[in-house]
Amino acid sequence: MRGFSGKTLLFSLIFSVLFATCIMPGQAIAQMDASALTKAIQSIALLTVERSDGSKASGMAFISPGENRAVTDLHLLKDALKVTLKFQSGEEVSSAGIVDLDEKRGIALIDIPEQGRKKLNIEQVKITPGTVVNCAAAREEVFGFIRLSVSEVHQGTDGVERYVLSGEFFSGNSGTPALDVNGNVIGMVIDLGPSRILVPSAFIVALNPSLPLRSWETQGTTTANSELSSPDSGQMDLIDSSILEFLILRADHQVIYYWADEITGGHGYRQGVPQDLYNFQTKLEVVLRHIKDVQTDDPLRSTLLKNLLEAGANQHLAAEYMMKAIVVGQQANEWGPQSQDLQKRSKAALAMTEEILASQNPILREIYGSSSAFRDNIPKDLVYSLAIEPRPSLFRLGVMTLVTDPLYLFIVYQDSPASTLGLKPGDRLISAAGTDLDPKGSIEEFKMIVQNNLGNTISAIVEREGKKTELKMSVPKEIPSSFLY
Numbered sequence: 001m002r003g004f005s006g007k008t009l010l011f012s013l014i015f016s017v018l019f020a021t022c023i024m025p026g027q028a029i030a031q032m033d034a035s036a037l038t039k040a041i042q043s044i045a046l047l048t049v050e051r052s053d054g055s056k057a058s059g060m061a062f063i064s065p066g067e068n069r070a071v072t073d074l075h076l077l078k079d080a081l082k083v084t085l086k087f088q089s090g091e092e093v094s095s096a097g098i099v100d101l102d103e104k105r106g107i108a109l110i111d112i113p114e115q116g117r118k119k120l121n122i123e124q125v126k127i128t129p130g131t132v133v134n135c136a137a138a139r140e141e142v143f144g145f146i147r148l149s150v151s152e153v154h155q156g157t158d159g160v161e162r163y164v165l166s167g168e169f170f171s172g173n174s175g176t177p178a179l180d181v182n183g184n185v186i187g188m189v190i191d192l193g194p195s196r197i198l199v200p201s202a203f204i205v206a207l208n209p210s211l212p213l214r215s216w217e218t219q220g221t222t223t224a225n226s227e228l229s230s231p232d233s234g235q236m237d238l239i240d241s242s243i244l245e246f247l248i249l250r251a252d253h254q255v256i257y258y259w260a261d262e263i264t265g266g267h268g269y270r271q272g273v274p275q276d277l278y279n280f281q282t283k284l285e286v287v288l289r290h291i292k293d294v295q296t297d298d299p300l301r302s303t304l305l306k307n308l309l310e311a312g313a314n315q316h317l318a319a320e321y322m323m324k325a326i327v328v329g330q331q332a333n334e335w336g337p338q339s340q341d342l343q344k345r346s347k348a349a350l351a352m353t354e355e356i357l358a359s360q361n362p363i364l365r366e367i368y369g370s371s372s373a374f375r376d377n378i379p380k381d382l383v384y385s386l387a388i389e390p391r392p393s394l395f396r397l398g399v400m401t402l403v404t405d406p407l408y409l410f411i412v413y414q415d416s417p418a419s420t421l422g423l424k425p426g427d428r429l430i431s432a433a434g435t436d437l438d439p440k441g442s443i444e445e446f447k448m449i450v451q452n453n454l455g456n457t458i459s460a461i462v463e464r465e466g467k468k469t470e471l472k473m474s475v476p477k478e479i480p481s482s483f484l485y
Contacts, residue, residue, distance in 0.1 A: 033181055033182050033183060036181075036182050036183030037134060037145055037179065037183050039118075039183060040120055040136070040177075040179055040183035041088050041136055041143050041145075042087070042088060042089065042117075042118070043062055043063040043064070043117060043118055043119065043120050044060060044061070044062045044063075044087075044088070044120075044136045044143070044176070044177060045060065045061050045062070045063075045070065045085035045086055045087045045088075046058065046059075046060065046085065046086045046087075046138050046141060047059045047060055047061040047072055047076065047083065047084070047085055047175060048083070048084045048085075048086070049076050049077060049080045049082070049083050050080070050081050050082040050083075050084075051078070051079040051080060051081060052079045052080075052081050053079065057076045057078075058076075058172045059072060059073050059076045059172065059173065059174040059175040059176075059191075060072065060073075060136060060137075060138070060173050060174065060175040060176035060177075061085055061110070061175055062120055062136070062175075062176070062177040062185070062188075063112070063117050063118070063119045063120060064119045064120040064121075064122055064177075064185060064204065068111060068112055068113065068114040068115075069099060069109055069110070069111065069112065069119075069209045070085065070095070070109070070110050070111075070112050071107060071108070071109055071110075071175070071177075071188060071204055071207070072107075072108055072110060072175035073106060073107065073108070073174040073175035073188070073190050073191075074101050074102070074103070074106045074107055074108040075106055075174075075190070075293065076174060076175060077098065077108055077110075080216050081216060082094065082216065083095040083110065083216065085112060086141070087117075088143045091115075093112055093113050093115070094113075095110045095111055095112050095216075096111045096112075096113075096213060096215055096216075097110065097111055097213045097214050097215035097216050098110050098111070098213075098214050098216075099111055099207075099208070099209060099211050099212075099213055099214070100207045100208045100209070100211050101207075102203055102206070102207065103235075103238060104238070105199045105203045106190050106197075106199065107188055107190075107199055107203060107204060107207065108207075109207040109208075109209060111213050120177060120179075120183070120184070120185045121183070121184045121185065122184065122185045122186075122201045122204060122205055123180060123184040123185065123186050123201060124186070124200070124201050124202050124205065125180070125186050125201075127150055127153070127163050127186070127187065127198065127200055128150065128153070129150050129151060129152055129153060130149060130150060131149065131150040131163075132147055132148070132149045132150075133147070133148055133149070133150075133165070133178035133179065133180070133186065133187065133189075133198065134146075134147055134178070134179045134180070134181070135147070135148055135169075135173070135176050135177070135178055135179070135189055136173075136176045136177060136179070137169075137170050137173045137176060138172075138173065139170055145179075146167070146168060146169065146170075147167060148165040148166065148167035148169065148178075148189070148196065148198075149165065149166055149167055150163050150164070150165060150166075150198060151164050151165065151166035151282075152164045152279070152282070152283075162197050162286070163187075163197060163198040163199075163200070164195055164196070164197060164198075164282070164286060165189065165195075165196040165197065165198050169189075169191065169196055171191065173189070173191065174189065174190055174191035175188065175189070175190070176188070176189050177189075178198055185201055185204065186200070186201050187199050187200045187201050187204075188201075188204060192286065192289040192290065192293070195282075195285060195286045195289060197286075235296075236296075236298070236301075236371065236373075237371070237372075237373035238373075239294055239296050239298075239301055240301075240367060240371045240373045240374040241373055241374075241377070242290060242291050242294050243291065243294075243301070243304065243305065243308065243367070243374070244373075244374055244377060244378055245287055245290065245291075246287050246288070246290070246291045246308055246312065247308075247378075247382060247386070248378075248379065248382060248403060248404060249280075249283055249284060249287045250284065250287075250311070250312060250315060250353075251381075251382055251385060251402075251403045252280065252402045252403060252404055253280045253281075253283070253284050253315060253319070254315065254350070254353075255400050255401065255402050255403075255410055255411075256274075256276050256277055256280045256410075257277070257280075257315075257318065257319055257322065257350065258400050258410075258411060259274075259276075259400060259410045259411055260273070260274045260276070260277040260322060261322060261343075261346075262411050264322075264326050265322075265325070265335075265343055266335045266340075266343075267335070269325070269326045269329035269330060269335055269339070270329070270330060270333070272326065272327075272330060273322075273323050273326050273327065277319060277322070277323065278323075280319075281316065281319050281320075281323075284312060284315065284316055284319075285316065287312075288309065288312045288313070288316065291305055291308060291309065291312075292309060300363055300366065300367070301367070303363065304360055304363045304364070304367070307356055307357075307359065307360050308360070310356055311352075311353045311356040311357050311360075312353075314349045314350070314352045314353040314356065315349070315350060315353040317349045318346045318347070318349035318350040318353065319346070320346075321342045321343070321345045321346035321349060322342070322343065322346045324342050325338075325339040325340075325342035325343045325346065326339070328342065357386065358387075361386065361387055361388070364386055364388055365388050368383070368388050379403040379404060379406070379440075379442075380406075380441060380442040380444070381401070381403045381406050381442045381443060381444070382403045384442070384444065385403070391444060391485065392444050392447075392448055393444055393447035393448055393451050394451060394479070394484060394485060395417065395447070395451070395479040395483045395484050395485065396416075396417075396483045396484075396485065397416065397417050397418045397443065397446075397447055397450075397483075398412065398413040398415075398416020398417050398418045398419065398483060399411060399412050399413070399416070399418045399423070399443070401443050405439075406439075406440075406441065406442055406443045407428055407429040407430075407437055407439055407441075407443065407446070408426075408427075408428045409423060409424070409425055409426065409427045409428070409429070410425065411425055412424055412425045412427070416483065417450070417476075417479060417480070417483055420476065421450070421460075421471070421473045421474075421475070422471045422472075422473060423462070423471075424464065426464065426465070427462040427463070427464050428462060428463040428464075429443075429446050429460070429462055430460075430461040430462060430463060430468065431460065431461045432446055432449045432450070432458060432459075432460040432461075432473075433449050433453060433458040433459065433460070434459070435449060450473075450475055451479075453475045454475055454476065454477055454478065454479075455475060455476070455477040456475055457472055457473065457474050457475070458472075458473050458475060459471070459472060459473070460473050
């Protein structure tokens, strides 16, 4: 590969050995244009940030758009006093300051001296699970490429889609460009520790290279950082959105936990750990990493974030214990003492999560009352489950539903009001007593219909096994006392 030193070529070949571990099984891989990637690496630099507290951060940056502009990970620039870029040729330059930023996506456009460097070409493509990207990386100042693939896509409460990458990745390379096989930039990679996120190129294009330069402050913080850390309403909205994202994912993770426990613990363990539990465990890891990076001087939110991290860690541990219990049961071909012990540990960890969250209720109520970003986006069932507002209904239905999909019944417990009404796991509620139910609303809407029709027979429509089914529900005159709140 022309343009690489012998050391660089060796490192690139080492990377190529890792390619097979970074691609989704069975996925077809397009042939790389080696010459295009060789040219691309000349526009990519190692980035070193010297901070006001004496610490340093390292990552990557790349030229685009504009010949005296470079793109990098915004989080690397926190409290920057000096920012240096070192290119594959050995040339080293200093950045004069920040030009534009996107706080939601975590990307920044910085200024670099005009030296006639070629900017990388940007392509905007549709990114889906399985999309493969070539990522520049460096180790001991030796450049090369590795391949990562998009493993999942999920949308945060702030409306930002997050593309999670899988594959081997080296620390210190956050901010690296994600290239297609022809060397075109289709995104940027942000390293979140246990996870990597791909920011699509559309957001890079949206950065404005013509904005006035804001130099790194001699006191150790950039103008951009002042915007990021100041307690203005916009920043508070971002913090509250991050808190809400965690609370929503944690609530849904808990439902999947109970569902997995229902279908495996002590009887269905021979089928192994449900894939959905693995998926939600990964999502929980990503969102925990996200809120860990949130910083605020607001004492209320700072306390809440600390406790949410502890709650999330306990919930993650609960799922880990459950997974181990199932695997041990499979290996021993019985739900023996070891599996039972792990199951007890799992439930104890989950109980600790719920205890921690209950202790945060006063703070959550205060944020709910003062933050429109939090209040306007929180699912109604989450408002009730966190006891921020009292539930309208007086009884438990005996089902488990996601707060993001409140009408789909993951679990219908035996001998519950729901089972008495003829509902089954996997049903999706559509209407009841002639009233269409809001799919983004709350299970409380259905419960109130039942509560208002005690002793009557009502008609309900559910989606069952892909077909709409009408149920004639004989509502009992009284709700069993064991199901009253």
